[in-house]
Structure formats: C-alpha cells, structure tokens
Amino acid sequence: MVGKHDSCDDRTGIPDEIAGLRMTRQRQEIYRILLEERSHPTAHEVFVRAKDRLPNISLATVYNCLEALVNHGVIRQVNFERESSRYCPNLREHGHFHDESTGVIHDVGFKPGFNPADFLDLPPGAVVQDIEITLRGNVPVL
Amino acid sequence: MVGKHDSCDDRTGIPDEIAGLRMTRQRQEIYRILLEERSHPTAHEVFVRAKDRLPNISLATVYNCLEALVNHGVIRQVNFERESSRYCPNLREHGHFHDESTGVIHDVGFKPGFNPADFLDLPPGAVVQDIEITLRGNVPVL
DNA sequence: ACAGGAATTGGAATCATTCTTGATTTTGGA
DNA sequence: TCCAAAATCAAGAATGATTCCAATTCCTGT
Known part of the structure; x- marks a missing residue:
C-alpha cells in the first residue's frame, strides 16, 4: 500500500520529519501517544503506553525522544513543583x-x-x- | 534593626516562636540566612552558610528546618524547572x-x-x- | 552493498530529597 | 529542681527521576 517514500508513516499518520527532526518509529509512537493522551503524562507513563506497540523500547529512549521533541519545539515539557516532568503537545x-x-x-x-x-x-x-x-x-x- | 520585643534570641534577633513553630537554634539560623541572603538560595547553599555558625549542622537538618518553616508559612519554597528547590522569606x-x-x-x-x-x-x-x-x-x- | 553518523538500548551513575534510626534537647508536670 | 514524654537533630541509607555510557543496530547517502 503505502511505500516509505512520502511524508507519512503507515501506522501513526505522523510525517517522517517534523521541524527538521527525523521522526523515527519510536519518536512517532511517543508523539502519537502525547497527541492521543492529552492528560500531560510523565515519561514513565509514556514509557508504559509505548511498550504496547514497541515492546522493546527502553525508558532511556523515551527520555531521549521526549528531549528531542522538546528541543525541536514539537512538544512542551511541563513541571509542577518538583514532581516528574510532564509532556504536552499543545504549542x-x-x-x-x-x-x-x-x-x-x-x-x-x-x-x-x-x-x-x-x-x-x-x-x-x-x-x-x-x-x-x-x-x-x-x-x-x- | 534589632528590635527586641518579648521573646527574642540573643544572637539572631529572631523570636523563639513564629507562627506556632518553635524556633530552635538551627531554625533561627536558617531563617536568618534567608532573610539576609535574598538570592533565593538552595538547601545546599543554606547548608554551607549555616555551617559558619553551626559547624555540626547536617544537611538533613537544613532540609528538616526548611520544611518546617515552609509548612508553617514562614518562608516559601520556589521551584524553577527541575532544578534544586530554592527558598525565600518574601511572603x-x-x-x-x-x-x-x-x-x-x-x-x-x-x-x-x-x-x-x-x-x-x-x-x-x-x-x-x-x-x-x-x-x-x-x-x-x- | 558499504561506510559513517544517528538512534536505541540496558545498565550504571548522579543528584536532590526523603526516610530511618538513634541520640539530644526541650517542655510540662510532680 | 527532676523526670518522663515529646520534639528535634544528626548521619547515613534509601529512593526516584533523570542522565550518562558503552555497545549494538539502524539509516542515509554514495
């Protein structure tokens, strides 16, 4: 059906690249989770959800991806007091x-x-x- | 500026009790540091300064005192992003x-x-x- | 297909903060 | 004043989030 040449991924509908950031499988998945789950999840919550589709993903990767997305202005990091950071796709x-x-x-x-x-x-x-x-x-x- | 009213400590000019909190030597010292040092110091910075006058004070005590002062509304805890908490006496x-x-x-x-x-x-x-x-x-x- | 760079992984390391456990000090009553 | 209970302190262990690191694995361009 859909080749991997154009700008959309088969499963998430998220482009291969956003704001100059290469959207790897795990970055797509993590971004999709944030778009879907508008409850400002923590890295660990994202990690748990991500494992549904990417059973081998590591927590380090979740942190890496979230950081990359934040640095490219695709999502925002939100902190309440000293609790775990939360992430939201509302720009x-x-x-x-x-x-x-x-x-x-x-x-x-x-x-x-x-x-x-x-x-x-x-x-x-x-x-x-x-x-x-x-x-x-x-x-x-x- | 050292207006001594009824109950005052000799060295800090800080009352024995504030907002129902017993002001022990270390609590007085820590509160005094915050009043003096208006730069929003971290617990560790307070700890270092506190050792000038109380060489045996422990970091745990600094945390305990700061927590007590915060809980009694004597000082405020301020957080920037996920950095160390800072403390300020501005109510x-x-x-x-x-x-x-x-x-x-x-x-x-x-x-x-x-x-x-x-x-x-x-x-x-x-x-x-x-x-x-x-x-x-x-x-x-x- | 191949080389080089980027991304991912799992585990170790870090750092601020909290907890635990005795030791000390303070307080209120006898 | 003296004692027992309560509060506070100290020191180090424990916790929890996050970061770092070294070793693969994956992509991208050629």
Missing part, C-alpha cells in the same frame, strides 16, 4: 490549572492582548522571553 | 523573574487588582487557591 502559549480534587491538569489559554507587564511589577527594562503560569485549585461540582 | 504574593544573563532571580510583585481570570481562560467555575508565575528573560544593560 499555543498557555498555562496550567491543576485541579486538586480530581488531579486533572487543564490547559488554560492566555486571553487576547495578554501582557505580563500589565499585572506584574517587572524589573525596569526587563525583556520577557518566556512565561510560565501554574494555578492550583479546584472546580466545585454543582 | 507577599509574588512571582519570579529569572534573568538568564546574570542568573539573578528577581521577585516580581503582583499589581493591585491582580486577578488571574482577567488574562487567563480558566475552566468555568474554577476556584484558584494558588498561583505561580515564573518569567525568564534578561535585563539589557544600557
């Missing part, structure tokens, strides 16, 4: 709301016109390259 | 600006009227208990 600028009753992590978008200087007393002349916003709380059930 | 609600050229971490206050719902698309009904804002960037020298 829009966004923060995270951690619902403590359910454990669910929601992405929270920045509203249009978002500008940190509007609500923070930044050092004079500061040039912001990156912003990270994390909220903790809960969403009461009605 | 005002504030975020952090990490100047990447100098490595300096600046506290950034929230402006009056600060309200996360104004600039974030929170999940409907979300009750925010805590917010953490970290910026990375630099402050160009003129």
Whole structure:
C-alpha cells in the first residue's frame, strides 16, 4: 500500500520529519501517544503506553525522544513543583490549572492582548522571553 | 534593626516562636540566612552558610528546618524547572523573574487588582487557591 | 552493498530529597 | 529542681527521576 517514500508513516499518520527532526518509529509512537493522551503524562507513563506497540523500547529512549521533541519545539515539557516532568503537545502559549480534587491538569489559554507587564511589577527594562503560569485549585461540582 | 520585643534570641534577633513553630537554634539560623541572603538560595547553599555558625549542622537538618518553616508559612519554597528547590522569606504574593544573563532571580510583585481570570481562560467555575508565575528573560544593560 | 553518523538500548551513575534510626534537647508536670 | 514524654537533630541509607555510557543496530547517502 503505502511505500516509505512520502511524508507519512503507515501506522501513526505522523510525517517522517517534523521541524527538521527525523521522526523515527519510536519518536512517532511517543508523539502519537502525547497527541492521543492529552492528560500531560510523565515519561514513565509514556514509557508504559509505548511498550504496547514497541515492546522493546527502553525508558532511556523515551527520555531521549521526549528531549528531542522538546528541543525541536514539537512538544512542551511541563513541571509542577518538583514532581516528574510532564509532556504536552499543545504549542499555543498557555498555562496550567491543576485541579486538586480530581488531579486533572487543564490547559488554560492566555486571553487576547495578554501582557505580563500589565499585572506584574517587572524589573525596569526587563525583556520577557518566556512565561510560565501554574494555578492550583479546584472546580466545585454543582 | 534589632528590635527586641518579648521573646527574642540573643544572637539572631529572631523570636523563639513564629507562627506556632518553635524556633530552635538551627531554625533561627536558617531563617536568618534567608532573610539576609535574598538570592533565593538552595538547601545546599543554606547548608554551607549555616555551617559558619553551626559547624555540626547536617544537611538533613537544613532540609528538616526548611520544611518546617515552609509548612508553617514562614518562608516559601520556589521551584524553577527541575532544578534544586530554592527558598525565600518574601511572603507577599509574588512571582519570579529569572534573568538568564546574570542568573539573578528577581521577585516580581503582583499589581493591585491582580486577578488571574482577567488574562487567563480558566475552566468555568474554577476556584484558584494558588498561583505561580515564573518569567525568564534578561535585563539589557544600557 | 558499504561506510559513517544517528538512534536505541540496558545498565550504571548522579543528584536532590526523603526516610530511618538513634541520640539530644526541650517542655510540662510532680 | 527532676523526670518522663515529646520534639528535634544528626548521619547515613534509601529512593526516584533523570542522565550518562558503552555497545549494538539502524539509516542515509554514495
């Protein structure tokens, strides 16, 4: 059916290359898992899921792949406190709301016109390259 | 600046008890270091400084003390990415600006009227208990 | 098909932090 | 003041996430 010459893989529908990164079988699989599993999984959670399709994959490879994907801007690494890093494929600028009753992590978008200087007393002349916003709380059930 | 009220220790000027926490010699010393050293030191950095005055103090004790102080709301624990935790005695609600050229971490206050719902698309009904804002960037020298 | 570079693997190593277990110190009551 | 209980400390072992390393294996270009 599908040869391996064009830009799509047989099983994942993910291109052979993204953002200049060669998408090997394991990188495809890991990226697919992140796209499917929007729950901000940890490396270990990704590892467990990846073994369904790639029984020989190693945890080191999962870390390698996640790192490669992060470095090429394909996914983002998210840290809460000192817990294990989590990974998400949402590239829009966004923060995270951690619902403590359910454990669910929601992405929270920045509203249009978002500008940190509007609500923070930044050092004079500061040039912001990156912003990270994390909220903790809960969403009461009605 | 050493205003002694009722219960004060001779050497640090720090009360015997804060927020219901018994201020032992090592807790006083560690708290004093944080008040003095406003550079958001790590546990290990605090440990090194603490040994000047308490040569027998152990790293475990530094961790114990920092944890006690954090749990009683006397200081705050601050995490950047997955680096070692840092500690700061600034209890005002504030975020952090990490100047990447100098490595300096600046506290950034929230402006009056600060309200996360104004600039974030929170999940409907979300009750925010805590917010953490970290910026990375630099402050160009003129 | 072949060489050279990239990727993968499994296990060892690292590092911050936590835990465990006695030893010390402090506190409150007799 | 003196004692027993409770709290705190210290030292090192243990943990857990992540990184490093050395040895294959896999790709890519020729």
